[in-house]
Amino acid sequence: MLPRLEARPEPSNAMRYASPLLAVALTLAGGLAIFAALGKNPLEGFRVFFLGPLKDVYGVSELFLKATPLMLIAVGLSVGFRANVWNIGAEGQYILGAIAGGGVALYWEGSQSLLLLPMMVVAGAIGGALWAAIPALLKTRFNANEILVSLMLVYIAQLIVSWLVHGPWKDPAGFNFPQTKMFSDSALLPMLIEGTRLNAAFVLALGALLAGYVFMNRSFMGFQMQVAGQAEAAARYAGFSAARTIWTGLLAGGAMAGIAGMGEVAGPMGQITEHVANNYGFAAIIVAFVGRLNPIGIFFASLLMALLYLGGEQAQQYLSLPSSISKVFQGMLLFFLLGADVFVNYRLRWSGGKK
Amino acid sequence: MDDSILTSILVATIIAGTPLIIAALGELVTEKAGVLNLGAEGIMAVGAIAGFAMAHQSGSATLGAIAGMAAGAVMALVFGILTLTLLANQVASGLALSIFGVGLAAFMGKPYESATLPVVPPLRIPVLADIPVIGPALFNQQALVYLSWALFAGIVWFLFRSRRGLVLRAVGESPASAHSIGYPVIRIRYLATMFGGAMGGLGGAFLSVFYTPLWVEGMVAGRGWIALALVVFATWRPVRVLVGAYLFGGVMISQLFVQGSGAQIEIPSQFLSSLPYLATIIVLVVISRNVNTIRLNSPASLGQPYRPDA
Numbered sequence: 001m002l003p004r005l006e007a008r009p010e011p012s013n014a015m016r017y018a019s020p021l022l023a024v025a026l027t028l029a030g031g032l033a034i035f036a037a038l039g040k041n042p043l044e045g046f047r048v049f050f051l052g053p054l055k056d057v058y059g060v061s062e063l064f065l066k067a068t069p070l071m072l073i074a075v076g077l078s079v080g081f082r083a084n085v086w087n088i089g090a091e092g093q094y095i096l097g098a099i100a101g102g103g104v105a106l107y108w109e110g111s112q113s114l115l116l117l118p119m120m121v122v123a124g125a126i127g128g129a130l131w132a133a134i135p136a137l138l139k140t141r142f143n144a145n146e147i148l149v150s151l152m153l154v155y156i157a158q159l160i161v162s163w164l165v166h167g168p169w170k171d172p173a174g175f176n177f178p179q180t181k182m183f184s185d186s187a188l189l190p191m192l193i194e195g196t197r198l199n200a201a202f203v204l205a206l207g208a209l210l211a212g213y214v215f216m217n218r219s220f221m222g223f224q225m226q227v228a229g230q231a232e233a234a235a236r237y238a239g240f241s242a243a244r245t246i247w248t249g250l251l252a253g254g255a256m257a258g259i260a261g262m263g264e265v266a267g268p269m270g271q272i273t274e275h276v277a278n279n280y281g282f283a284a285i286i287v288a289f290v291g292r293l294n295p296i297g298i299f300f301a302s303l304l305m306a307l308l309y310l311g312g313e314q315a316q317q318y319l320s321l322p323s324s325i326s327k328v329f330q331g332m333l334l335f336f337l338l339g340a341d342v343f344v345n346y347r348l349r350w351s352g353g354k355k
Numbered sequence: 356m357d358d359s360i361l362t363s364i365l366v367a368t369i370i371a372g373t374p375l376i377i378a379a380l381g382e383l384v385t386e387k388a389g390v391l392n393l394g395a396e397g398i399m400a401v402g403a404i405a406g407f408a409m410a411h412q413s414g415s416a417t418l419g420a421i422a423g424m425a426a427g428a429v430m431a432l433v434f435g436i437l438t439l440t441l442l443a444n445q446v447a448s449g450l451a452l453s454i455f456g457v458g459l460a461a462f463m464g465k466p467y468e469s470a471t472l473p474v475v476p477p478l479r480i481p482v483l484a485d486i487p488v489i490g491p492a493l494f495n496q497q498a499l500v501y502l503s504w505a506l507f508a509g510i511v512w513f514l515f516r517s518r519r520g521l522v523l524r525a526v527g528e529s530p531a532s533a534h535s536i537g538y539p540v541i542r543i544r545y546l547a548t549m550f551g552g553a554m555g556g557l558g559g560a561f562l563s564v565f566y567t568p569l570w571v572e573g574m575v576a577g578r579g580w581i582a583l584a585l586v587v588f589a590t591w592r593p594v595r596v597l598v599g600a601y602l603f604g605g606v607m608i609s610q611l612f613v614q615g616s617g618a619q620i621e622i623p624s625q626f627l628s629s630l631p632y633l634a635t636i637i638v639l640v641v642i643s644r645n646v647n648t649i650r651l652n653s654p655a656s657l658g659q660p661y662r663p664d665a
Contacts, residue, residue: 005442005662086446134636143646144639147393147446148584152632155577163625282454289447322465324572327458334451335433338443346442 005346015344020290020297023337024304030332040319048318053310061196065268066306069094069260071205071298073284075212076256078293080249082216083225084232087250089135089150090257091281092157093128097258099161100127102180102265102272105187106169112186120187120262121204128258129251131157136250140243146250154281162274169272179273189267201263208256209295216295221248257281279327283309286334305330358488364611365492369500370566372604374399374558376503378582379589379596380510381554385431386586387514388547389527389656393449394434396579397456398552399559402427404460406560407467407570416475419564420499420557427556428549430456435548439541442660453579461572472568497565499557506554511593523547527654530661540663555579577632584635588642590652599638606634 028050035045053059073090080087087093101124108116131153138144165178174181189199216222221244228235228245236242260280265272287305291297312326378399385392392398405426410419434452437443475497483494514520523543526533530540562578563570581603589595610627643649 088450138636138640142640143643143649144636145584145587145643148580148587148639149636151580152577152584152635155632156629159625159629163623166625167623285450286454322462324458324461324465328455328462331451331455331458334447335437335455338437338448338451339441341443342441 003348003350005342006349008345008347011344012347016292019340019344020292020301020337022340023290023333026336026340027329027333030336031329034325034328035319038321040321045315045319048314049311050307052314052318053307057193058196059310061193061198062310063303063306064202065196065198066309067302068202068205068267069264069280070284070287070302070305072201072208072260072263073253073257073281074287074291074298074302075205075208075295076253077284078288078291078295078298079212079216079222079225079252081229081288082293083229083245083249085246085249086147087132087135087150087253088147088285089132089152089154089281090253090284091277091279092150092154093131093254093257094261094264094281095154095157095161095277096131097124097128097261098265098272098276099164099261100124100258101262102183105183105266106180108187109181110184110186116186117189117266120266121259124258124262125255126258128261129255131258132250132254133247136247139246139250146246150250158274158277161272161276165272165274171271180271182271183266187266188270189263197268199263199267201260201267204259204263208259209299212298213295215252225249257284283330286330289334290337304333308333362488362491364605364608365489366496367608367611368601368604369492369496370604371607372600372602373497373500373503374561374566374578375582375585375600375603376597377499377506377561378555378558378579379585379600380503380506380593381551381558382582383551383586383589383591383593383596384510384514384523384554385547385551386591386657387527387654388523388544389530389654389659389661390435390438390544390548390551391445391449391658392431392434392452392548392551393446393583394430394452394456394579395551395555395582396575396577397453397459398427398430398555399456399562399575399579399582400460401430401456401463402556402559403563403575404464404467404559404570405556407470407472407563407568408463410472410560410564410568411467411470416472416564419472420560423556423560423564424553425556427559428553430556431549431552432545434552435545438660439544439548442662445658445660457573457575460575464570464572467570468572470570472564474568475565497561499561499565507593507597514593524654527656530656530659530663534661534663540661544661555582558582581631581635584639587649587653588638590642590648591654592652603631603634606631 032042032046035042077087077090101120104120104123134153135146135149138149139146165180169180171179171181189201192198224240225245228240264276283305287298287301291301308326308329312323315321315325316323378395382395402423406419406423409422410416434448437448438445477495478498480494484490522538526540526543534540559575562574585596585599588599609630
């Protein structure tokens, strides 16, 4: 007898939290299968990919470094996702944040002001938020689908940064490489641990998680947005403004993505290049879902996704596999999560006919 | 602007529009059955690399096109299992498919990075190709261009003139009613989804095997998303998909217009490259402004999960 899905009388809370763990387990199993299929020893692959990045303090600090932009973006996105505001363009908002924050650093080059870094953070947030304001405006004013608009703006943002680093912002002493000057030391985020690259952006990310938690669970606006996501008709009946929900959701995601972009150029990169984005904006969508749109969950999901990034680099170095294997694993994780989520609302019945 | 420039602009417009036509018509059939597959970008990317790899290994562009279709159909099958059998959210699953597909294509494509294929010569239709200006543009084209017209005609006939097409549209409008009179809703949705995937894969393979013909990571460059927008722009009507795809094809080759006009102004290439994306946004705004246009034309159950109560 084939198993059959049967609706649960009410959604299973246990399954809501077990499902991400199940998805992680399935991704690991899938990873072993992929290594085997590629002719690598699966256990060796597992060791290199999942344990290799964490072998010393530096490795762990890199994990937190990579997780930082993911935390920032995912917590911002989850504000919108909770209300069914589908901002898929965080990658573009991240780039605009990098341009705006980095632009401040380049404009006041050499400034020793203590206000420089705070200004860069604010500029990054504004840059990202402005880019997200476009889909918000077009959605509220013209009903244009925010998924497609925010996505198109990713491609445009990539072209803007490409134009800047090939053109007006190109480092004149940079041997014609498409990149800006290196930022001066006063425009770089301070390091948290000597000898690593982990910087103050991680503190910003923790602050954002906390702020996100308070907003989503303790504020009236957060409550309104949750209602809008779960029962649109109820939200309308209660007089909650749909436009304000859309604006809040998109601006929160845009501002956080912008800060993340600023943090990369003022952190590990130290300049703006064409490859500023590194797919963080899309990976953060997965983080938001795997973290159940919940700041605590997002913290752990970011670390997991960061591990997948680092594992890819290790696999390239030690297993001579392309580092894009990370993206395959990241996509698999989301597939398995979406599949496992069916058991939140349904359960398997092995017996065919009887109820 | 002399005739030869006009002809070359027409040729380029039609070629640039063709992958959009193929992918968007496939997505249209999927959506007519009530399934919103936002994975088109990932499907096209996987179709592009599968087609390229097959053509590179076998030396046959035709086999490449078939491999692209097969890969697209498999991707759509994964989407179908998630959304139709496991009842996962279609928006989230489509995004997952796009993210996964683009990543998988980058991974699979690593050994082929910047590899090229021999250019496939156009298929010349005698006599008709001798018509001045439009002859070479319309009748001295890649075989897949003619195929895209056949696909268009076939889909119009199927959706609006055949019984099965009527059933498919009924499934998209009201799956519960279709189920109650005995139609296998889930199976029809699977078939429509996989057809859409196969066409997306073919569109991708057209890019990598016939259009460029080379493989670089990220070469699909948002065409999957533009195809999705085209379906909305077309208000789910095949003929408007055709018109819209050629409009976008024209926008995509805008640098040819600039050269052809003989203008002396220096325009950054990035500006011209951004035009298709800007155009997509503008088109979405124009078509969505009137809420009723979308509401009246979109399949009523689009994006809604359906589970027949056994």
